[in-house]
Amino acid sequence: MANILHLDSSPRRDRSRSRQLSREFIKKWQDIHPEDVITYRDLRTSIIPHVTEKWIAADYTPLSEQTPEMSQILQLSNELVDEFLASDRCIFGVPMYNFSVPSAFKAYIDQIVRVGRTFAIKDGHFEGLVKDKKIVFITARGDRYSTGSTHEGWDAQEPSLRYAFQFIGVTDIQFIHAEGLDLGSQSREQGFSAARSEIQQLVGNW
Ligand SMILES: Cc1cc2nc3c(=O)[nH]c(=O)nc-3n(C[C@H](O)[C@H](O)[C@H](O)COP(=O)(O)O)c2cc1C
Structure with a gap:
């Protein structure tokens, strides 16, 4: 039995493609691993605050010297860290916003x-x-960033996610990008279809 953390970060609910695909991943995963325990966190409803000066001071104060106020300031962060550390595998649904991640997911990382x-x-x-x-990141993108596309080389999302999670020690990080979703229906269907094939493949070999 494994602990799975499923997190979505799109501010959209029913219209969100990253949500739809991360949900499909989880559904397929549960079909194969019904014994696994899934914890779900939705950053649309579970609002993550930005870090503040007091938060940083509390973070860099050793536990034994923390005041009750500092413990209070770090309470949500501690809950998020506990939840993250308790998971064996994470499925993170993340839209691309301005070539990187939505601020809600950046706040989560911080x-x-x-x-x-x-x-x-x-x-x-x-x-x-x-x-x-x-960790597998399932991203949704309006444009395309693969070799030969107009915005090849503009993808700051995958590197920033890779660096942040490698920095804290995660070595097994995968990406499934649903691309070209805002370039007309044909492009959208292609983007979904390619992402679904990758999901199908990864679920059986993860
Ligand atoms: C504020 C905002 C910024 C966006 N920035 C980008 C971008 O830089 N590159 C891109 O390819 N698509 C961009 N998009 C399009 C989204 O990535 C795309 O619509 C995606 O499906 C959003 O994820 P969701 O469907 O899970 O909400 C942006 C959309 C919004 C609303």
């Missing part, structure tokens, strides 16, 4: 990249503390 909890500073180096976790 809350779980925590000194002493998900990374450490040792002997003048940063060290990721997260072990044995697999």
